[in-house]
Amino acid sequence: MGALLTRDLALAVKAGGGFGLSLAFFLIVVTLVPFGVGPETGRLAEIAPGILWVGALLACLLSLDRLFQLDWEDGSLDLLAVSPLPMEGVVATKALAHWITTGLPLTLAAPVLGLLLNLPGPGYLWLLVSLALGTPALSMIGAFGAALTVGLKRGGLLLSLLVLPLYVPTLIFGAEVVRRAIDGQAFATPLAMLAGLTLATLALLPFAAAAAIRINLR
Amino acid sequence: MSIWEYANPVRFMRTSAVLLPWVTGLAVLALGAGLVWGFFFTPDDFRQGSTVKIIYVHVPSATMAINIWAMMLITSLIWVVRRHHVSVLAAKAAAPVGATMTAIALITGAVWGQPMWGTWWEWDPRLTAFLILFLFYLGYMALWAAIENPDTAADLTSILCLVGSVFAVISRYAINFWNQGLHQGASLSLDKEENVADVFWQPLVISLAGFFFLFLALLLVRTRTEIRARRLMALKARERLA
Amino acid sequence: MRLSVHDLACRRGGLPVLAGVSFTVEAGEALVLRGPNGVGKTTLLRTLAGLQPAAAGRVEVPEDSIAYAGHADGLKAALSVRANLAFWAAAYGTRDIAPALAAFDLERLLDRPAADLSAGQKRRLGLARMTVTGRPVWIFDEPTVSLDTANTRLFAEMVARHLAGGGLALMATHIDLGIAAQVLDLTPFRDTGTGGPEAGAGDAFLDGSF
Structure with missing residues (x-):
């Protein structure tokens, strides 16, 4: 598993696209919003938590279709399936590599982009915390979607259609944490729900995703 | 003879051919009776006026929208566990009907909401949950359409249906948490205190039966079509190999 | 160490390809699969590697003993x-x-x-x-594609060393590698699904009449 993680990270770094592209996408989304809704800082501050969460979620989606596609095309996925590594572990490791190259940078960049949207003071810390807790679930759910569509020629669009509805609960709890923190309300409940959701996703979805991959390899 | 005999396509075709006219007849009767009674022979509500009559379409379609997904979940599970082709084809056949029911529930909900709440669309938990359900139906159908090999498609859509069901339930709770909403409570529940008045209730139950039989008739027709399509595919493949 | 296959049937894309395939490969032996394109060599090898389920029959081989090299590297x-x-x-x-x-x-x-x-x-x-x-059981699908003569010889030597060490190898290839090997032509095992009234037996959509 460790070897697979190192390999995927090395590939992401060498391919160059991984880190940079989704961060740039996140930046662009956040930049476009004020053009759409107007430059008043009060209004931007109000919608900032939602924009940052939705932006991070879309940026996360961007690189998902390559998660298994490259390994599928060059035959590695067949070889991994025959190897001693359990497919569930392969899926979980690849989701982890995806998180490290996408979710983690997005989480770290979010507070900086928060400045652009005039995110109110208490929001920064909890934006960071909620994204750190929520983005692993986004990667894992995305890996499930990628596993379903791995054999398809134009899977990218379908992948979004399959994955986005599954992102709804994570988005709701994640953005709610930040909103409540800013309004000075108690946010322990959504935070706990977010963490629980992520843990349950990480525990269960690798099995569904691995089953989907095995079916696609047949 | 066990119930699994009907999972054989040939048996299913024979049985469904006999059932179909009866189910269709029941659908026409119940739907006609329920809607005519509901639209023309019930009094206006003292607060909602005649707008309330949309309940005879809105509530049954919403009920069917959820239950059709539940049926797809069960038939997908049967496919995963017992590999009965008819079961998963029934799920495939049910999806567009379920999506249409969801769309009807959403549209009638908007039409009802406009005079009552003063807005076509309200991000109310129930409405939002139905919108999400609609997206799940779309995803399910799109996955079926995208995969060429029918057995692969059956397996993958079944997995999506199982996972999607879990997420649909979580989404429902998350949405409740997110917004408390304007929607009235359940229109039909076993708790009599909660129920709509009896004059509205009786035609509603008949419309509900009408929608159910309508779904059953559509399901039979569509499943028969799917089975024929699969047989055609198998025959063509055999011819190609010969 | 031995690999034995009993009455194996394989499907590709939901269609029957091979039926009734049986053979045994003992430690130190190699088996070469022959047959025209599309006969099902790749399908059989993928089935043996566990990448797809067998439609019928069984494969007896110790667990976790197979390594597979397909068309893609x-x-x-x-x-x-x-x-x-x-x-x-x-x-x-x-x-x-x-x-x-x-x-x-x-x-x-x-x-x-x-x-x-x-x-x-x-x-x-x-x-x-x-x-x-x-791993002791090596499965190759067209291993010598794009290899020159010298490297084909290196490949044959690698397989020969593996066999001498008690391993076994299965491969689909048209080249004579100069290794002592059983040869199995898959043509007679082709399942065209047109073998009389029982044609397509097992396929729920071909059984009976509608």
Whole structure:
């Protein structure tokens, strides 16, 4: 598993696209919003938590279709399936590599982009915390979607259609944490729900995703 | 003879051919009776006026929208566990009907909401949950359409249906948490205190039966079509190999 | 160590391809599959490797004993020869890539990215990967494609060493490698689904009349 993680990270770094592209996408989304809704800082501050969460979620989606596609095309996925590594572990490791190259940078960049949207003071810390807790679930759910569509020629669009509805609960709890923190309300409940959701996703979805991959390899 | 005999396509075709006219007849009767009674022979509500009559379409379609997904979940599970082709084809056949029911529930909900709440669309938990359900139906159908090999498609859509069901339930709770909403409570529940008045209730139950039989008739027709399509595919493949 | 196949039937894309395939390969033996294109060699090998389920029959082989090399080499273009091999060595829990490098004369290419290898060199790397798996049953699908004569000989030597060490090998190839091997022509096992009234038996959509 460790070897697979190192390999995927090395590939992401060498391919160059991984880190940079989704961060740039996140930046662009956040930049476009004020053009759409107007430059008043009060209004931007109000919608900032939602924009940052939705932006991070879309940026996360961007690189998902390559998660298994490259390994599928060059035959590695067949070889991994025959190897001693359990497919569930392969899926979980690849989701982890995806998180490290996408979710983690997005989480770290979010507070900086928060400045652009005039995110109110208490929001920064909890934006960071909620994204750190929520983005692993986004990667894992995305890996499930990628596993379903791995054999398809134009899977990218379908992948979004399959994955986005599954992102709804994570988005709701994640953005709610930040909103409540800013309004000075108690946010322990959504935070706990977010963490629980992520843990349950990480525990269960690798099995569904691995089953989907095995079916696609047949 | 066990119930699994009907999972054989040939048996299913024979049985469904006999059932179909009866189910269709029941659908026409119940739907006609329920809607005519509901639209023309019930009094206006003292607060909602005649707008309330949309309940005879809105509530049954919403009920069917959820239950059709539940049926797809069960038939997908049967496919995963017992590999009965008819079961998963029934799920495939049910999806567009379920999506249409969801769309009807959403549209009638908007039409009802406009005079009552003063807005076509309200991000109310129930409405939002139905919108999400609609997206799940779309995803399910799109996955079926995208995969060429029918057995692969059956397996993958079944997995999506199982996972999607879990997420649909979580989404429902998350949405409740997110917004408390304007929607009235359940229109039909076993708790009599909660129920709509009896004059509205009786035609509603008949419309509900009408929608159910309508779904059953559509399901039979569509499943028969799917089975024929699969047989055609198998025959063509055999011819190609010969 | 032995691989035995009893009355195996395979399907490809939901269609019957092969039926009634039976054979046994003992330790130290090799089996070469022959037959025209489309007869089902790849399907059979993938079934044996466990990548797809058998439609009928059974395969008896000790658990976790199979290594598979398909049409694609599974190489990562951005990684060096060393990194590619080291990854598979780690995946199989063997650390030493030296024998694999030696088998195909890859030492000179050690630090070159796989992207810069020629088709033949990529194939050599893909085949050398089998050595680092440390598994006794090797399955090859058209292993000699894009190999020149010298490297085909290296491949034959690698397989011969593996057999001498008590391993066994199955491969689909049209080239005579000069290794003592059973040859199995798959043509008679073709399942065209047109063999009389029982044609397509087992396919729920071909049974009976509608």
